[in-house]
Amino acid sequence: MTDIIRSVKDLIEIHGKPKREVYLDSENSGLIFPEALEEMISCYRETGYGHPSITHKIGWMSYEKIFKSTQILADFINSSVDEIAYFHSGTEANNVAVTGLARAYKNRGKKIIVSSIEHFSVIFPAEKLENYGYRVVKIPVDEYGFINVDSLSNAVDKDTLLVSIAAVNHEIGTIQDIRGLVEIVKDKNPQTIFHTDAADALGKINFDVDRLGVDLATFSGHKVYGPKGVGVLYIKEGIKLEPVIYGQLSTQRLWPGVENIPAIAGFAKAIEIIRNNFDTFVFHMRSLRDDLIDGLLENIPYTLLNGPKGDRRAPDNVNVSFLYCEGEALTIELSMRGIYVSSGSACTSRLLEPSHVLLAIGRKHEEAHGSVLMKVTPMHTIEDVKYVLSQFPQAISRIRSLSPLKPEE
Ligand SMILES: Cc1ncc(COP(=O)(O)O)c(C=O)c1O
Structure with missing residues (x-):
């Protein structure tokens, strides 16, 4: 080094x-964004350095900070506050979307469909599940990175637990028609869960979870000019996930340990700036x-x-x-x-x-x-x-x- x-x-x-x-x-x-950095510093100094589950003034202030930040994120993607879960990164959110889902739905299907151009934080956990009886199918793309919809439609069957396709490709910027892809998948099997890695979509294209019809969506703080070390998973009401790491008291069922409130607040500040501009x-x-x-x-x-x-x-x-x-x-x-x-x-x-x-x-x-x-x-x-x-x-x-x-x- x-x-x-x-x-x-x-x-x-x-x-x-x-x-x-x-x-x-x-x-x-x-x-x-400089304002997101300022927000993090003020959080460390004043408004969000406590443990949000503890019943004293600093704990309550910290809880309020998480809650208000979550409201900003939820409004921006048109979800409810209860559908937002925090993680330490986009990588972790993607891992939980894939592995946590397989753990929660052991008796559903054993096929996982991803595109051939997904981020490794989706591909690798999916491939790991092959050791536990799952089959991973990779859907090809055309010369510009658009999903081959016939291959997708043919691949989805009653054994398909999950389809994961990024809304925007991180390397070549291809914007997929996620709503159309969700329709194809749900037509073939309404029980199949649709996850989109939206780390590179948030703030770059309109992203409304309700309009798109996705069940799970991943975001990352530093991809929207907020801090590193914070990821978010939108989890549609009714979808179950098991944690992949376990620990202490937290407001977050899937993020054990003390929440990184300055990073969460910096992320929300970045979203606020993007929303206004x-x-x-x-x-x-x-x-x-x-x-x-x-x-x-x-x-x-x-x-x-x-x-x-x-x-x-x-x-x-x-x-x-x-x-x-x-x-x-x-x-x-x-x-x-x-x-x-x-x-x-x-x-x-x-x-x-x-x-x-x-x-x-x-x-x-x-x-x-x-x-x-x-x-x-x-x-x-x-x-x-x-x-x-x-x-x-x-x-x-x-x-x-x-x-x-x-x-x-
Ligand atoms: C599409 C996509 N997904 C996931 C990630 C991982 O996010 P993080 O860096 O927060 O772990 C990235 C990071 O570059 C990304 O581009």
Whole structure:
């Protein structure tokens, strides 16, 4: 670890401070709204540092903080307060949605259906259940990441316990027609439970649990410019879940131990800001996204956009493959220029494995390896995008000049 820190420091010294710094890696770890951070600090100092189950003034204040935060979240997704459960992350909420459901409905079905492009925090717990007699079916997607509805319809049967499909794909920004998919599933088996991982949907598209008809939905604090370390599961009234960890007294049946109230309050503050500015934020992000995508595709040869264009792409998502270019090397080169992005999949980049999402949409290994994922936020500006576009061509040329792969003459 200290070696990594030292080598990063050495690199910065050699290259000097960049003219500008633009953090575009909110897929891995999101930026926070300053107001959400302030809310967390005031919670730690004044309004939410107690245990909400304890009967003294500080405990009551803390309870009130959770309750009011939950009301903000519930209003935003059109659920009731009782349908919101907190967790330590989106990863944990997804794990509970899959594993907790299987534990609660032992006698229902043994088939779990996911899409081939789900986040690993859905795929891995589903695959773990194969050790306990469950069968996991992965539904293919088309070249833009849209679910193959015939495959989904054919796969759902009376043995299907759960279907889990993300509302917005975290890597390529594909926005699924969740309401249509829920109808297909419930037509085939009304008892099948529909979960959507909405970590990348909340705050980017309209998300109304009632209109969509989902039974379970996952959210994550840092994906909406709130704090890390808090996730939420919407659990429709009547749906049962068993905990996956056990512990002490808590207001949360599925989150044992003391609640992270500052994180919950910071999450709610971020939601409040988004709710008050939703249309403006979406318009702003779309415009930055399109400037970035168009600028890269127009000015850099051998470049491919991953995922759909236009309205069915998440407003924040830019994912581009640069042929004859090694993505990891590119992230380092861009970092020296003050531009922070991730390559391949955010979750797999350290493993140097090509992204399973890019492979599922038909990209070749080398196209997946040469990909860069960026997310714009309401906090980015047009100057940020101009700076990024001014640096990319040189960065790509440099990395391509080092690559053994060259375009055919
Ligand atoms: C679609 C999706 N689901 C789940 C998660 C996991 O959330 P967390 O980072 O809060 O564990 C992420 C995180 O990036 C995500 O993009």
